[in-house]
Amino acid sequence: MSVLVVAEHNNSELNAMTLSAVSAASQLGDSDIHLLVAGENCGDVAKQAAAVAGVTKVFHAESAGLAHAIGENVAATVGSIAGDYSHILATATASGKNWMPRLAAQLDVQQISDITAVESADTFVRPIYAGNAMATVQSSDATKLITVRSTSFEAAADTGGSASVESVDAAGDFAGTQFVSEEVGESDRPDLVSAKVVVSGGRGMGSEENFKILEPLAEKLGAAIGASRAAVDAGYAPNELQVGQTGKVVAPDVYIAFGISGAIQHLAGMKESKVIVAVNTDEDAPIFQVASYGLVMDLFDVIPQLQEAL
Amino acid sequence: MKVLVPVKRVIDYNVKIRVKSDQSGVETENVKMAMNPFDEVAIEEALRMREAGVATEVVAVSIGTDKSQETLRTALAMGADEAMLIQTDADVEPLGVAKLLHKAVEKVGPEVVILGKQAIDDDSNQTGQMLAAMLDWPQGTFASKAEFSDGKVALSRETDDGIETLNLSLPAVITTDLRLNEPRYPNLPNIMKAKKKPLEVIQADSMGVDFASRLTVLKVEEPAEREPGVILGSVDELIDKLRNVEKVIS
Numbered sequence: 223m224s225v226l227v228v229a230e231h232n233n234s235e236l237n238a239m240t241l242s243a244v245s246a247a248s249q250l251g252d253s254d255i256h257l258l259v260a261g262e263n264c265g266d267v268a269k270q271a272a273a274v275a276g277v278t279k280v281f282h283a284e285s286a287g288l289a290h291a292i293g294e295n296v297a298a299t300v301g302s303i304a305g306d307y308s309h310i311l312a313t314a315t316a317s318g319k320n321w322m323p324r325l326a327a328q329l330d331v332q333q334i335s336d337i338t339a340v341e342s343a344d345t346f347v348r349p350i351y352a353g354n355a356m357a358t359v360q361s362s363d364a365t366k367l368i369t370v371r372s373t374s375f376e377a378a379a380d381t382g383g384s385a386s387v388e389s390v391d392a393a394g395d396f397a398g399t400q401f402v403s404e405e406v407g408e409s410d411r412p413d414l415v416s417a418k419v420v421v422s423g424g425r426g427m428g429s430e431e432n433f434k435i436l437e438p439l440a441e442k443l444g445a446a447i448g449a450s451r452a453a454v455d456a457g458y459a460p461n462e463l464q465v466g467q468t469g470k471v472v473a474p475d476v477y478i479a480f481g482i483s484g485a486i487q488h489l490a491g492m493k494e495s496k497v498i499v500a501v502n503t504d505e506d507a508p509i510f511q512v513a514s515y516g517l518v519m520d521l522f523d524v525i526p527q528l529q530e531a532l
Numbered sequence: 533m534k535v536l537v538p539v540k541r542v543i544d545y546n547v548k549i550r551v552k553s554d555q556s557g558v559e560t561e562n563v564k565m566a567m568n569p570f571d572e573v574a575i576e577e578a579l580r581m582r583e584a585g586v587a588t589e590v591v592a593v594s595i596g597t598d599k600s601q602e603t604l605r606t607a608l609a610m611g612a613d614e615a616m617l618i619q620t621d622a623d624v625e626p627l628g629v630a631k632l633l634h635k636a637v638e639k640v641g642p643e644v645v646i647l648g649k650q651a652i653d654d655d656s657n658q659t660g661q662m663l664a665a666m667l668d669w670p671q672g673t674f675a676s677k678a679e680f681s682d683g684k685v686a687l688s689r690e691t692d693d694g695i696e697t698l699n700l701s702l703p704a705v706i707t708t709d710l711r712l713n714e715p716r717y718p719n720l721p722n723i724m725k726a727k728k729k730p731l732e733v734i735q736a737d738s739m740g741v742d743f744a745s746r747l748t749v750l751k752v753e754e755p756a757e758r759e760p761g762v763i764l765g766s767v768d769e770l771i772d773k774l775r776n777v778e779k780v781i782s
Contacts, residue, residue, distance in 0.1 A: 290696070293661065293671055316692040320673045323626070323661035332627040332746035335656045345750065350654050351549045355558055358750040398670035398701040402686065406694040415692075419781065443781060455711060461676070461690045468650065468710065470692065476780040486548070493758065497778045499770065505763075515773055516763040527767040532781070 223343075224254040226307045228300055229271055230315055233261045233289065236270040238416050239313040241377035243370040244274055247311050248378065249340040254278045256307075257385070260299045260392065262289035268387050275379040278386075285392030290404065293321035294396035301325050302393040307365060308343070314369035314471075326367045333367040334359060338374035352467040352490035372415060373473035373494060407460050409447075414463065417446035420474045422465060422492070425452040426481015426502065426521055433458040435525055436480065442532050448472065448492075450482045466491035480521040484509025533702075535578040535587045536642035537612065538633055539571040539594050541603040542653045555751040558653075567603045570648025572610075573708040576715040577678065578646055579611045586680045587644070589613045593636050595629055597621050601731060608726035609718030615729065616640070620736035620743075626654075628743025630662035635739045637667060642703070644685075649674050649707040660707035670700040673707045 225247045230237040240257070247255045257271045260283040268282040281303060287295040296317075304310060304325070312318035314336045326333040338356070339347035345360045346368065414420065421440050427433045433453065440447050449459035451466055465472055467490040477495035482488060484500070484507055492498070493512050500513035501521045510516045517524055543549055543558070544566040550559040567575075581587035592607035594600040595618045604615035616639075618632050637645060650657035664671035672678070672687035676695065679686045680702075688697045690709045700706075718726070736743065764770050774781045 292698075293673065297665070316674060316690070319657050320661065320671075323658035324665040324671065326658065327627065327630055327662035327665035330627070332625050333656070333658055334747065335658065349755070350752070351543070351558060352652065352655065353755055354549050355551050355752050356755050357752045359747040360750055361747055363746050396670065398704070400699040402697040402699050404691075404694065404696045451710070460694065461709075461711065462692060462694050467652070467655065476774060476778070487545070493755075497774070497780050498758075498761070499774070510761070510763070512758050512761075514759070514761045514778075515770055516761060517767070517770060518763060519767075524767055528771070531767060531771050 223251065223308045224256060224306070225250055225309045225311065226256050226258060226303070228310065228312045229257050229259045229267065230313045230317055231259065231261060231264060231267040233264045234266055236267050237313070238377055239315060239372035241274060241380060242372035242375040243311045243313050244276060244378040245375040246337065246340055246370045247309065248276050250309055250343050253308065256281060258283065258300060258303065260288045260296055262286055270380065272385040272387050273381050273383050275382040277383045280385045280387045281390045282387055283390050283392040285395065287395035288392055290401045291317045292396065292399055292401060293324055294399050295392070295394060296321040297324040297328065298393040298396070301328055303390055304329060304365065309366045309368060311368050311370055314371050318369045322367055322369055329365060329367070331363045331365055331367050332361065333369070334361060335369050336371050337368055338371050352486050353493065354486060371471060373471055407462050411440055412444065412446045414446040414448055415470055415472055418475045419443045419445035420448045420472055421445045421478045421480065422448035422450065422482060423453050423459065423480050424450040424482030425456060427453060427458050430458045439525055439529055442529065450488045479509055480525065482509055483507045484512065533587050533643040534589045534591060534640060535581055536637060536640050536645045537571070537574050537578045537590060537592050537607065538645070538647040538659070539575065539592055539603055539607055540568040540651045541565050541594065541596055541600045542568045542651055545569055545652055551752055551754050555753060557749065557752050565599070567606050568648050568651045570650060570708050570710065572715040573710060573712050574646040574648055575607050575610050575612060576713045577708060580713065581680065591616065591640050591642065593618065593633065595620065595624055595632050595736065604731055605726050606718065608729045608731070609723045610716060611722065613729070615731040617731065617733045618736045618739065619733050622743070623745065624743050625745055625747060626656045626658035626662055627746065629659050630666055631741045631743055632736055632739060633659070633663050634666045635741060644702060644704060644706065646706045646708060649709055660705050664705035667705070670704040672698060672700050672704060674709045675706050676709050676711045678706060678712070
């Protein structure tokens with residue numbers, strides 16, 4: 223039995239979430255784990271992939287059509303080597319969520335999205351209803367296609383492996399879909415999904431300008447910055463910071479929520495954090511029900527005090 | 533051009549769901565139901581296309597029990613021109629839904645299918661991409677902006693890093709993110725008018741598609757509860773807890 227894990231990367235670095243997917247793959251039983259690195263000028267990523275502990279082979283596909291992980295082209299390329307794999311795994315990221323269902327339909331497979339646990343080679347746990355229920359599902363498909371929630375699996379070691387790297391052809395360049403441009407938020411701070419500390423702002427931040435007062439605090443804590451949907455909808459923060467059911471799922475050591483009321487859709491994205499701190503002037507805000515520590519205080523008083531004391 | 537908008541009846545997003553005591557699923561009896569919020573955004577976008585002269589007709593389609601007619605009436609009250617219920621009492625998984633929608637596309641003949649990126653009940657985020665694969669059409673997922681011209685759509689989509697813009701040739705499938713637009717509320721005259729709009733009911737079993745489930749739900753459980761927390765009196769107390777008790781900051 224062999225398992226294929228499709229790497230998430232930016233053509234220069236392997237995304238750490240891939241390491242969690244490898245770890246999920248290793249729980250499927252005695253199986254060879256292969257990694258596919260598909261992109262453009264992504265040879266360095268293939269080298270990093272070969273060093274991941276537990277990986278026995280790396281496939282490396284190069285094409286201009288894969289440079290921006292266009293879903294149509296990634297699905298076709300993975301499909302071309304899908305062959306006899308018992309399982310194909312990807313990260314439950316915007317990219318994995320985009321291409322994997324396309325491949326699943328091409329293979330006539332009912333994909334299993336966003337797994338949080340492996341019970342056996344055909345049985346998995348996944349959250350439904352924004353994580354307010356956990357479903358254990360058993361698949362009858364010959365090939366299992368799975369996206370993995372990275373915060374639920376320890377990362378595999380990124381050293382110690384010595385897999386061989388084999389080039390494979392990229393399949394197709396889907397004519398109907400063309401990349402135009404990308405606006406990427408620039409930040410020197412840690413990646414939101416893998417950060418140990420996250421400071422997050424909600425509607426209570428009041429404005430885009432006020433939202434920026436989280437930056438020096440995040441700097442001091444070595445934290446990533448997150449946001450609630452309300453803050454993103456209001457234009458206080460860009461979409462890539464959104465934490466929740468339809469945004470990113472995070473589980474840092476400590477999540478500090480400023481001016482976030484705690485709608486279930488937001489809690490879905492952060493309630494697995496080890497320690498949750500809530501700062502809100504409304505003592506009835508639902509965020510306090512999941513908070514380890516609460517301050518019923520004005521965030522505009524709390525942030526400068528924290529800043530001072532740290 | 534026609535636009536097809538698949539919509540799903542789900543538990544209202546404000547309802548706190550309850551897991552059944554026999555672990556067979558989530559309680560849906562006597563619970564407030566509503567259109568999946570992402571699908572409301574899809575209907576709204578299709579209506580705006582019609583109002584801008586890009587589209588000529590908006591057709592809403594749903595797969596589900598007879599009760600899904602209510603959801604389709606909501607779509608009609610918002611402004612959709614016609615509706616189609618693909619009736620089944622079975623729980624249909626995304627793959628089966630996409631197969632049935634594939635048939636609906638052949639029947640209706642749209643140039644654009646717009647639907648929510650995920651349904652807030654099973655949170656799968658699969659149906660649009662699967663339908664696009666079956667049709668061999670381009671897919672524009674997680675859309676926050678769509679501009680149509682000359683048989684193409686310039687589609688901005690929300691990614692983990694920011695916003696990406698793609699150019700898709702029509703016909704295409706688009707899945708909506710919540711920031712694409714703000715859906716309108718149906719007003720009373722339109723709710724009355726919607727009762728007279730055409731709503732066709734087709735039996736899913738008659739469509740020549742195998743939509744049997746591939747996944748067996750073994751159990752559905754409540755998530756682990758968090759330990760109750762404490763309200764602190766000062767920032768100093770908080771820092772003490774984080775630094776000396778939890779040891780999560782230095």
